[in-house]
Amino acid sequence: MAKILMKGNEAVAEAAIRAGCRLYFAYPITPQSELIEYMAKMMPKVNGTFIQAESEIAAINMVYGASGAGIRVMTSSSSPGISLKQEGISYIAGAELPAVIVNVQRGGPGLGDIQPGQADYYQAVKGGGHGDYHLIVLAPSSVQEFADMASDALDLADKYRNPVLILADGMLGQMMEPVEFKPAKTEEEILKLRDQHTSWCISPNQDAPNKHHHEINSLEIDPLVLEKHVNDLYKKYAVVEQNEIKYESYNISDDNEVLCVSFGTASRIVKSAIDDLKTKGKSVGLIRPITLWPYPSKQIQDAIGKKVKKVYVFELNTGQMLDDVKIAVCGKVPVDFWGKVGGIVFTPAEIEEKLEECF
Amino acid sequence: MEVIAKRPQSLRNVPFTYCPGCLHGVAHRLIAESIDELGILNTVTGIAPVGCSVFAYKFFDCDMAQAAHGRAPAVATGIKRARPNMQVFTYQGDGDLAAIGTAEIIHAANRGEHISVFFVNNAIYGMTGGQMAPTTLPNMKTSTSPYGRDVSDIGYPIRMSELMATLVAPYYIERVSLLSPAEIIKAKKAVLKSMTYNKEERGFSFVEIISTCPTNWGTDPVKARDWARDNMLPFFKLGCFRDKGEGVE
Numbered sequence: 391m392a393k394i395l396m397k398g399n400e401a402v403a404e405a406a407i408r409a410g411c412r413l414y415f416a417y418p419i420t421p422q423s424e425l426i427e428y429m430a431k432m433m434p435k436v437n438g439t440f441i442q443a444e445s446e447i448a449a450i451n452m453v454y455g456a457s458g459a460g461i462r463v464m465t466s467s468s469s470p471g472i473s474l475k476q477e478g479i480s481y482i483a484g485a486e487l488p489a490v491i492v493n494v495q496r497g498g499p500g501l502g503d504i505q506p507g508q509a510d511y512y513q514a515v516k517g518g519g520h521g522d523y524h525l526i527v528l529a530p531s532s533v534q535e536f537a538d539m540a541s542d543a544l545d546l547a548d549k550y551r552n553p554v555l556i557l558a559d560g561m562l563g564q565m566m567e568p569v570e571f572k573p574a575k576t577e578e579e580i581l582k583l584r585d586q587h588t589s590w591c592i593s594p595n596q597d598a599p600n601k602h603h604h605e606i607n608s609l610e611i612d613p614l615v616l617e618k619h620v621n622d623l624y625k626k627y628a629v630v631e632q633n634e635i636k637y638e639s640y641n642i643s644d645d646n647e648v649l650c651v652s653f654g655t656a657s658r659i660v661k662s663a664i665d666d667l668k669t670k671g672k673s674v675g676l677i678r679p680i681t682l683w684p685y686p687s688k689q690i691q692d693a694i695g696k697k698v699k700k701v702y703v704f705e706l707n708t709g710q711m712l713d714d715v716k717i718a719v720c721g722k723v724p725v726d727f728w729g730k731v732g733g734i735v736f737t738p739a740e741i742e743e744k745l746e747e748c749f
Numbered sequence: 750m751e752v753i754a755k756r757p758q759s760l761r762n763v764p765f766t767y768c769p770g771c772l773h774g775v776a777h778r779l780i781a782e783s784i785d786e787l788g789i790l791n792t793v794t795g796i797a798p799v800g801c802s803v804f805a806y807k808f809f810d811c812d813m814a815q816a817a818h819g820r821a822p823a824v825a826t827g828i829k830r831a832r833p834n835m836q837v838f839t840y841q842g843d844g845d846l847a848a849i850g851t852a853e854i855i856h857a858a859n860r861g862e863h864i865s866v867f868f869v870n871n872a873i874y875g876m877t878g879g880q881m882a883p884t885t886l887p888n889m890k891t892s893t894s895p896y897g898r899d900v901s902d903i904g905y906p907i908r909m910s911e912l913m914a915t916l917v918a919p920y921y922i923e924r925v926s927l928l929s930p931a932e933i934i935k936a937k938k939a940v941l942k943s944m945t946y947n948k949e950e951r952g953f954s955f956v957e958i959i960s961t962c963p964t965n966w967g968t969d970p971v972k973a974r975d976w977a978r979d980n981m982l983p984f985f986k987l988g989c990f991r992d993k994g995e996g997v998e
Binding site: 441444449453593609 | 853856
């Protein structure tokens with residue numbers, strides 16, 4: 391299939407539909423509104439359901455209902471709206487339901503601004519809602535990857551019965567890049583997807599003796615039962631950590647004197663700086679975590695070559711992923727951080743300047 | 750020996766968690782009987798709220814979802830849109846539906862979702878221990894209105910059925926009560942009608958059920974019913990506000 395020039399917000403929506411998502415509930419917010427608008431336009435054409443909900447809270451609870459009924463479903467928003475969804479996300483994780491949430495991040499806190507940011511890392515990776523749970527968090531760095539993650543996220547959600555969050559930002563949402571889509575699932579494949587969860591989900595019953603009583607629920611009033619439930623969740627998360635870590639290595643070699651760690655939009659700018667330094671004979675490597683949870687800790691540790699004097703973390707926030715890098719590096723070499731906030735994106739020259747100071 | 754009354758097929762053989770004298774059991778029974786009579790147990794699903802009826806997901810024999818506080822109409826929307834061949838109902842109390850879940854109920858009704866909402870109004874929060882509800886009557890004492898509900902400070906109780914009736918989309922809106930056997934029979938008719946309309950995909954229906962809370966009202970079940978009759982019914986008037994099936998607009 392030929393490449394199409396598309397905004398990230400539209401590409402992820404198109405890719406989700408192709409991957410068999412037929413239910414989408416959301417509320418408008420900048421800078422993700424093209425996503426909801428694309429769904430409004432396209433869902434009726436594939437006999438799908440689009441509802442502009444009365445709030446992000448309602449939207450995520452519609453997602454809870456639809457995923458409880460075992461059907462592929464997605465919602466999206468931007469930072470303040472994702473905060474509103476946290477109650478529902480916690481319930482979805484607690485009830486072990488498959489669902490995909492897209493966060494096209496903007497500057498915060500509060501109403502912040504509508505420029506790109508990465509300040510929702512803690513919220514995405516460390517919790518966000520109440521209780522012990524994890525989301526699987528995917529961080530794209532291009533429109534193509536943003537689109538590809540729609541089907542990956544839907545698959546992961548179904549595989550682990552767990553909410554998956556795609557943590558993009560306003561840059562990726564608004565930017566146009568060429569994107570190539572995977573072939574759309576056939577109606578037959580989509581019908582098959584509808585039945586994949588009928589062993590536990592809300593669905594029409596069979597007559598006796600196969601009649602079922604399924605409960606979609608996160609309430610366990612008996613503390614011992616809740617303890618077991620949470621422990622079981624963490625056994626599942628251990629499997630996710632075992633199987634699903636994804637990252638990109640860029641210019642990693644034994645000659646690296648600095649190792650960078652950066653994700654999403656920020657990592658693209660770091661790559662430009664690395665390329666430029668290479669022409670000057672300075673070797674800098676980059677680990678770009680693609681899954682922010684589970685986190686590629688070991689891969690970061692393994693990438694610290696003998697000559698690496700420093701690990702440098704670049705983020706569009708005040709240093710959130712930095713904590714996880716420090717845990718991964720475990721004091722082996724110093725870890726430094728530089729970031730920009732308020733929707734301001736750093737330039738390759740600024741990154742280069744910071745890195746040159748390390749040599 | 751002939752059995753003349755038994756547990757409806759749509760209720761599981763699980764003990765209720767309600768206080769003695771509570772009417773939730775009656776309300777559950779009316780819904781379960783209606784599901785039995787319509788023969789839809791295999792295709793119906795319900796949403797339990799947060800409140801005393803939080804465990805309703807254990808009681809009905811169909812598939813059930815438990816929803817976050819107030820969000821049952823949104824959850825019901827998601828299920829109904831995902832599984833359009835199923836009949837979806839919510840069961841909600843006054844704190845759940847008329848306070849924290851006001852937006853969800855209004856907008857589910859306004860979209861005309863093809864669901865049934867059973868709204869149990871007993872003018873108080875039960876599960877959390879008798880706090881003031883949006884339907885608590887003027888001057889009524891609760892644990893968070895210990896000097897009586899001061900309408901100059903906190904406003905008047907909300908009449909949800911009347912509020913819903915200002916919307917164009919709802920198909921059926923009726924307020925009934927469980928205060929006497931005769932009223933329970935009328936309530937049954939309303940519940941059955943709602944579930945019938947649900948099965949026939951007519952549209953959104955809303956049945957408000959006036960009930961009691963002897964425990965948190967600090968009285969016995971019989972006196973609670975008298976109190977409700979004397980105090981709630983003058984404010985929450987029983988009757989049908991909308992029935993498009995019978996030309997009541």
